[in-house]
């Protein structure tokens with residue numbers, strides 16, 4: 001095939017325009033989901049578990065009493081456990097609640113190590129899971145530096161007390177974790193935990209949009225991320 | 241078939257041994273069926289310590305498999321004639337060890353029925369993919385080499401020329417399997433115990449100590465129970481390899497200690513502290529690690545002093561100590577301790593459950609069975625009158 005010089009220029013010009021346009025459109029339409037946790041607001045509700053219950057009920061997460069076999073998508077830890085070495089003994093953050101969930105990292109080590117691509121990074125930033133592909137090697141659990149992943153050491157079904165028929169039930173032998181409620185996002189609803197929080201302490205939003213409430217919050221308030229030095233780029237921020 | 245007819249004739253003692261192995265395998269199989277049914281909850285693993293004995297055995301055995309290179313390399317590259325009769329034993333040991341590795345990975349999987357997914361969705365950014373590639377390649381290489389050279393030996397002819405490049409390829413390949421296995425661990429951002437560039441060298445050093453010491457023990461055993469005898473020279477040469485490798489291995493461990501404890505970075509000291517002293521009152525691993533350390537030190541005395549090393553009675557003890565010490569280090573400590581403390585600072589002890597231990601034993605028994613059968617074939621070939629007139633005792637491929 002031969003292309004005249006003019007046609008070539010036209011083509012490259014078009015391709016360039018196309019790329020620019022895609023980028024511009026991407027900035028408007030392609031979201032990058034992230035979350036901010038307002039620690040002070042969360043702290044006002046000492047024994048609240050509403051977000052946990054909402055998430056675990058929506059996603060058929062089993063309530064297994066044995067701590068060793070526990071499965072959890074979102075849970076609470078004292079701040080100093082979630083941020084080891086970052087909270088000194090004089091800090092007012094000691095004992096403050098840190099709601100923990102998968103950070104949907106920008107460079108997720110779990111995705112890097114998974115030998116079957118059963119966990120992968122979506123365009124919108126969500127680190128997703130395919131429970132039908134996972135072979136249960138638990139390599140991702142060794143790789144995640146946040147303890148965000150749970151393994152089904154046994155059949156979870158007997159431990160799911162109010163099964164939600166809309167959401168798949170996992171089997172024994174697969175890994176699971178928070179999915180940022182991708183099933184709800186796809187129908188335009190916010191994540192279950194965000195909706196359930198009475199204090200509005202969980203703010204979910206689009207990092208790609210500079211005008212999103214999330215971005216404005218991050219611009220205005222001091223915040224930390226878990227173990228930023230590892231370069232994983234967590235997309236869950238803690239407003240302190 | 242691969243001369244398997246040689247494995248189905250044997251003495252009463254042979255069959256008793258096979259029978260004993262079969263019983264152990266049967267017990268483990270029963271436990272595994274139970275694990276298949278109810279899940280990995282029957283093991284001692286937990287959400288914090290997600291890998292245990294299974295993966296640790298895998299790691300240790302990759303080393304044993306790789307160590308075949310320590311007889312193949314001197315024989316084929318340095319023309320060390322004494323290792324001639326040993327190469328086939330080394331290669332068979334590698335075959336048995338690789339198969340055990342694969343079984344250990346398999347029993348560790350939550351969804352073993354989906355094992356083919358690793359091949360259906362090849363993922364080059366996962367080290368586990370490369371581990372699978374290198375291990376299966378190594379198995380094929382060793383099986384081919386052993387088969388071709390043994391057949392040539394039986395026929396009393398020289399092995400075909402094309403086998404030489406295959407043998408040479410197996411040398412770097414052996415190094416690669418253990419390097420890739422170290423990469424499984426050393427590339428993970430949150431596990432400080434593993435996140436060290438010295439992990440692969442350390443793996444190789446300990447492999448080249450534990451594998452050849454096992455081979456020495458096996459040779460001496462064969463000398464007692466069969467007419468096959470590896471010369472004294474070969475044993476002594478192997479023992480020197482064990483000595484150097486063990487010295488280097490211990491040296492590497494001390495390097496880890498220095499870096500962690502002199503820098504005093506908590507993240508780097510915690511797992512080591514857990515291993516040797518315990519954390520928050522959890523001292524489960526410490527006795528094991530100290531036994532491993534003491535065995536290593538004692539074995540070094542026996543190995544380094546020539547008078548002891550030259551005495552086969554002491555050598556047996558030294559090799560036993562090396563093997564046990566490194567087995568504790570790699571087959572228990574190094575894998576488990578990296579999970580303690582957890583990313584959230586939790587200290588969870590791991591104690592293997594009985595069914596888990598039985599499954600582990602069964603896989604070792606399968607390895608022993610494979611090794612027995614393969615060694616039986618090799619020995620029968622050596623003991624039977626040659627088919628042709630030429631009487632080479634060693635496998636010669638020097639063209």
Ligand code: SF4
Pocket residue numbers: 101102103104105108109110111127143144145146147148149177232
């Ligand atoms: S928090 Fe853990 S599980 Fe979630 S994306 Fe990051 S590495 Fe993966």
Ligand code: SF4
Pocket residue numbers: 113114115116117118119133134135136137138139140141174175
């Ligand atoms: S356990 Fe599943 S998701 Fe995790 S690395 Fe293995 S196959 Fe991938």
